[in-house]
Amino acid sequence: MTPTLARQRLPHAGPSPHAERGARARDWAEIQERMLVPLYEAVYDRLEVGGGTRLLGLGCGSGLALLMAASRGAAVTGVDSSSPERLALARERLLPRDGDTEPRAGARIVAGSPRDSVAEGSPAYTLVTAFEPIGCVAGDSEGLGSLLGEAAPLAGRGAPVVLVGWGPPERCATSAVLRVATKLADPLRGAASWRAARRDDLEEVAQRAGLRPDGSGRVACPFGYADVDSAVRGLLSTGLFDAAVDATDQAQVDKEVAEALHPHLRRDGTVWMPNVFRYLIARTP
Secondary structure, three states: OOOOOEOOOOOOOOOOOOOOHHHHHHHHHHHHHHHHHHHHHHHHHHOOOOOOOEEEEEOOOOOHHHHHHHHOOOEEEEEEOOOHHHHHHHHHHHOOOOOOOOOOOOOEEEEOOHHHHOOOOOOOEOEEEEEEEEOOEOOOOHHHHHHHHHHHHHEOOOOEEEEEEEOOHHHOOHHHHHHHHHHHHOOOOOOOOEOOOOOOHHHHHHHHOOOEEEEEEEEEOOEEEOOHHHHHHHHHOOOOOHHHHHHOOHHHHHHHHHHHHHHHEOOOOOEEEOOEEEEEEEEOO
8 A cells, every 4th residue: 555645525424523523534534644655554564564463452543453454364343432432433443243254253343442452361461652743742651651560471471562653754744744733732821732753752751661572663744635625634644633622623724724734835836845754663572
């Protein structure tokens, strides 16, 4: 699979952030999630994910990374506690239906924590992934540490654990757009703020979780959209702009994000933003 322009033009949802959660989850699954496909492929190729892999996906969202691993023959389990709407889409994608003979048969999707994903006597996971990128919002690695602490004992000794972070801002065109969220959310006390990714972010998280860093890589993941409207909806589906919507209003956020996208607008009306993401492979004790 390769990065593609998202050409869906779904009807825009209503103005209430709460009413939009289902639409935002669908925007994530149909527009934004595919932007990280090159990252998933690079990790799976490097770790030779296949028929002998038992994968635990932390924060699995709507399940595209799990579906790609299942298509390689891996037995996949996804856990997520942050978005019931995304998790419902993951179930649609992965859980077997009558007469289903696809590799996804046998996949498990769990609403909850890593501990909720195991049954007594089940074999250890051979790979743990945390594909939600860190390094663009202050404090965005705090919850990840506790997830890794729960997940590591469920994997075999020396099993790889994959963490992902944004690359340096000078190589991530989307960084400038993400700063809009910080600017608009400032009126909220304690609102999360944008910050540049640091070189050792992933290593620090791994070491705090008791994991041993064992290699890393960088992957180009350009964000490409059919038009500005698709780009706005895709970016807002990440959740990084939720505090800005709460602090101002939906129309204001849409307007300012669209303006921030103008430098990335091409003559044919598409939007293209080159980005680089970094992944770390760590090992369980």
